[in-house]
Amino acid sequence: LLIILTQAQIVEKLGNTLADTFAGLYEQYLPKVYRYISYRVTDTSTAEDLTSAVFEKALTKFKTYQAEKAQFSTWVFTIARNTLIDYFRSAGKTRTVPLEAAFSFQSDTAVQEENERLEDLSLLKTCLARLSQVEQEIISLKFGAEMTNRQIAGTLALTESNVGVILFRAIRKLRDDFKGREHG
Amino acid sequence: MTSRGENMGREYEEAAQFSENLDRLLAGQPYLTDDGLVEDTRTALDFARWMVSVRPAPSPAFQAGLKARLRQKMEEKESASRRGWFWRFIPQEPVWQVAVVMVLMLVVGGALWGTFFRPSGEITGVPPGMTASAPATLPPSTSVPQTTVPPTATQTPSATPWNGLMAFASNSKPVYAPGENVRIEVAFSNHFAQPLVLEDFPPAISLMDASTGLPIYTFVGEQSDKTLAPGETAAVSLDWDQKDNKGRPVPPGKYYVELETIESYGQNIPLNMAQPAVFDILPSASGEAGRLLEVEQSQTVASITVTLKQIEVTPGGLLVTAFITPPPDYVLLPGTPALQPSQNYPAAAGYSLDGAWVKDAGFSTVGYFGTGMEHTWYIPQALPDNAGFLTFIVHSVGEWEGPWQFEVSLDQ
Numbered sequence: 001l002l003i004i005l006t007q008a009q010i011v012e013k014l015g016n017t018l019a020d021t022f023a024g025l026y027e028q029y030l031p032k033v034y035r036y037i038s039y040r041v042t043d044t045s046t047a048e049d050l051t052s053a054v055f056e057k058a059l060t061k062f063k064t065y066q067a068e069k070a071q072f073s074t075w076v077f078t079i080a081r082n083t084l085i086d087y088f089r090s091a092g093k094t095r096t097v098p099l100e101a102a103f104s105f106q107s108d109t110a111v112q113e114e115n116e117r118l119e120d121l122s123l124l125k126t127c128l129a130r131l132s133q134v135e136q137e138i139i140s141l142k143f144g145a146e147m148t149n150r151q152i153a154g155t156l157a158l159t160e161s162n163v164g165v166i167l168f169r170a171i172r173k174l175r176d177d178f179k180g181r182e183h184g
Numbered sequence: 185m186t187s188r189g190e191n192m193g194r195e196y197e198e199a200a201q202f203s204e205n206l207d208r209l210l211a212g213q214p215y216l217t218d219d220g221l222v223e224d225t226r227t228a229l230d231f232a233r234w235m236v237s238v239r240p241a242p243s244p245a246f247q248a249g250l251k252a253r254l255r256q257k258m259e260e261k262e263s264a265s266r267r268g269w270f271w272r273f274i275p276q277e278p279v280w281q282v283a284v285v286m287v288l289m290l291v292v293g294g295a296l297w298g299t300f301f302r303p304s305g306e307i308t309g310v311p312p313g314m315t316a317s318a319p320a321t322l323p324p325s326t327s328v329p330q331t332t333v334p335p336t337a338t339q340t341p342s343a344t345p346w347n348g349l350m351a352f353a354s355n356s357k358p359v360y361a362p363g364e365n366v367r368i369e370v371a372f373s374n375h376f377a378q379p380l381v382l383e384d385f386p387p388a389i390s391l392m393d394a395s396t397g398l399p400i401y402t403f404v405g406e407q408s409d410k411t412l413a414p415g416e417t418a419a420v421s422l423d424w425d426q427k428d429n430k431g432r433p434v435p436p437g438k439y440y441v442e443l444e445t446i447e448s449y450g451q452n453i454p455l456n457m458a459q460p461a462v463f464d465i466l467p468s469a470s471g472e473a474g475r476l477l478e479v480e481q482s483q484t485v486a487s488i489t490v491t492l493k494q495i496e497v498t499p500g501g502l503l504v505t506a507f508i509t510p511p512p513d514y515v516l517l518p519g520t521p522a523l524q525p526s527q528n529y530p531a532a533a534g535y536s537l538d539g540a541w542v543k544d545a546g547f548s549t550v551g552y553f554g555t556g557m558e559h560t561w562y563i564p565q566a567l568p569d570n571a572g573f574l575t576f577i578v579h580s581v582g583e584w585e586g587p588w589q590f591e592v593s594l595d596q
Contacts, residue, residue, distance in 0.1 A: 019255065019258035019259060022254070022258060023251075023254075023255065023258075026251065026254060030242060030247060030250070031241060031242060034240070034241070034242040035239055035240055035241070038240035039240075044240075044243075047240070048242070048246050048250075051242065051246075051250070052250050052253075055250060055254055056254070056257070057404070057407070059254055059257060059258065060384055060407050060408075061384065061407075082402065082404060082429070085429055085430070085431065086404070088431065089425070089427065089431060117238050120238050121238050121240060124235065124238065130544075131544070132532070132544045132546040132547065133430075133546050133547075134530075134546060134547050142206070142210075143210075143232075143235055143236065143239060144239075146210050148207060149203050157528075158528060158530065159527060159528055161196060161199075161200075162528065162530065164196070164199040164200055164202070164203045165195060165196060165199045167199070167202070167203060167206075168195070168198065168199035168202045168203070168225075168228065169199075171202070171228045171231060171232055171235075172224065172228050174231065174235075175227065175228055175231040178231070
């Protein structure tokens, strides 16, 4: 007998409040969702806005989330992917990063080290934007959401071995492109 | 000399080693087989390790701000649910609550007066408070769904279920040219005698592919609770640019609108359309939306023949369609309603215009047939007016390496 409970019913049985349960999941998944989105957009404020939108949607729909049907990570990243798709569609934006964005940081500030990290990250995003959509998506899900290849395969309707090969090729392309630009 | 199969087998093995070590890296563990890694894999892993070290992280201020905002919303929701479905909508100040009780007494008194003293000859079969005609704002082509709402204390039980909440969906016209904007109107009207609170309004609205019965694009807007007064209608307008959830143009065919369940007072109300709003997207003809280039060029590599069939030039980009003969390991699974092979065959491609740099065309969408596969690539780049020829290169089909290369004149 398969009994499917909504999150609200599970919470009621456990005696916790919905707020407690959601807060725990928020702590666990916020960095992953933020990182996943950050790989796909150009600036921090957009990443923060979209991350906020994801968790606000998740909170609104949390009562109907069924843990037996899908893991929370699958559920929340479905919301995140749809939020990104809507963002790109509604704003008519492309995922490309302008080249000059990679060199827009000042080197004479007090936080030289952090600037260098941001410069590297920006250059990395420039290289990322040159990959195919599938490669970008797989890298965001791997490095941002920390999904296994099997989870990514399920999300993108690919085979697990294909995900592994695409990921491997994409990282090598990124490595070569990044090194070329760094020294170029 | 090594064969192509051996090279691919080695790449798969290296990819598996890479993935296993990357998962360990993300879990904060050392590499598993450090000594056995070839140089290319090791440097790829080193680069991945560096990528992990520069990963973006949310700032503490952002985390704290969002957390506080979400917690406040959660507490409001829980507080509302503790107060009961009715009182959650009334401000907590005593003066408001007294005012609400007085208004309620007037409403109940009025209802009793209407029940016992109203003149005869009214329309029969309409529950108390339900208007006899559909709201005037709804377009004539709307359909009435079979929607039921759990009776509340003030409703009169009926032998036949009647619709208290009606949902109507309509599209602006029955057929659309490819790429043309599809305007969809969805209206919800309350035919109960009392206000109706719809939670998470508007519900998700999906565009369904009639050939598969699967959603092809889902609209999810900002949602909040919405109160509909008796007889009131709330309408939602959507514009769909004929692209699927992945941003790719959808193929010609029949589509219809489906609504996700909506909640009222914590109960699910299915909003299935009895007569769904249906429309057709026409195949591209020579004309308004773009032009079609018939190509019919074939290339055979590794006993796989790729035939570039056509290129559709639209204002938003190019749709390149090719038919590919079955690779040697192509096996269709028996017993599935839609043809499904035993493995996927994504095909990576690139393109260039007038001999310029080759750009990535990404992976194709695939339709599987007994005689082979139809692959379609979408290139989201508007074709320049002066473009002379397109070079299109299919790099790989599944695990089979090409390239299959084509040159197409754009002056047709």
